[in-house]
Amino acid sequence: MPGSIQSIERAAAILELLAAAPVPLRVSEIGSAVQLPRATAHGILRTMLDVGWIEQDRVSGKYLIGEGRFAPGGRQVDPNELRARSMNWADPLAARSGEAVRVAVPEGPAARVIHYVFRPDHSTQKADVGALLPGHASALGKVLLAFRPSAGQALTDQALTPYTSRTLTTRSRLTSELAQVRRQGWAVEQGERQMDLAALAAPLTGLGGLVVGAVGIHGAVDRICDPNGVPRPRLLALVQECSRAIGRELHTPRTQA
Secondary structure: OOOOOHHHHHHHHHHHHHHHOOOOEOHHHHHHHOOOOHHHHHHHHHHHHHOOOEEEOOOOOOEEEOOOOOOOOOOOOOHHHHHHHHHHHHHHHHHHHOOEEEEEEEEOOEEEEEEEEOOOOOOOOOOOOOOEEEHHHOHHHHHHHHOOHHHHOOOOHHHOOOOOOOOOOOHHHHHHHHHHHHHHOOEEEEOOOOOOEEEEEEEEEOHHHOEEEEEEEEEEHHHHEOOOOOEOHHHHHHHHHHHHHHHHHHOOOOOOO
C-alpha cells in the first residue's frame, strides 16, 4: 500500500496548531511550530486559504482557523497513547544516562508529566506523573513553548514566577531563549526551578512535523552540566537520540488487533 502523503500531514498539523491557538499566528510562527521553512509553510497556508480551511486577517496578515469550516480537536496525540509509545525508549534512556526521565505534553503554557522513569541508583525518589511544570522554568516546558508560539503569547512578565535567582522572569529573555531552543532543537534548565537541579529536553514530533510532547532527563546540576554550565555532550546526545526514536514510533501506524 502507498505511504502517507507528507503535504497532507503538514496541512493537518497546521490546522491542529491554528485550532488550538487563542490568537491568529504569523506565517513565521507557524513555520517554526511545525518545523518548516517559511516559503514552504506559506505555500501550504495559501492553498488552505484558497479552499476555505483557514482565514487571514486583512490588517495583520495573520492566520486563523476557518470560521465554521474546519475545527479539529485541541490535542493532537492522546496522552495515554503517547505514554505507551514512548515507554520502550524512555525507560532505556534512564538506564543509559543514569538519570530520571520524564515525558510531558503541553497544557496551556505548562508541561504536564505523563510518564516518569526513576533514576537507576536505588535512591529515594518520587515519581511526579501528573505534575504541571512551569513552561518558562523547565527544560520540558521550554521545548513545548518554543514549538507552540500561541501557548507563550499570554505569558506576561507578571506571569513568569521567579522560582530561583536563575529563573527567566521577563518576556524578552524568555523569547530569546525559546528562539535558541528552536534553532538548536533542545532545551536546558539550570537551577531555574530548583537551584540544585538541571535538566535537558528535546521535542517529540508527530505527523506533519507538529511537536506533540517532549522527553528529557533531570538530576543534579553537576551531573547534567560541566563546571562551565554546558550540558554534557554524552547526555545531550542520549536525549536527542531518544526523542528521534520516539518520533519514529509516532510516525508508525498502530497495528490493528
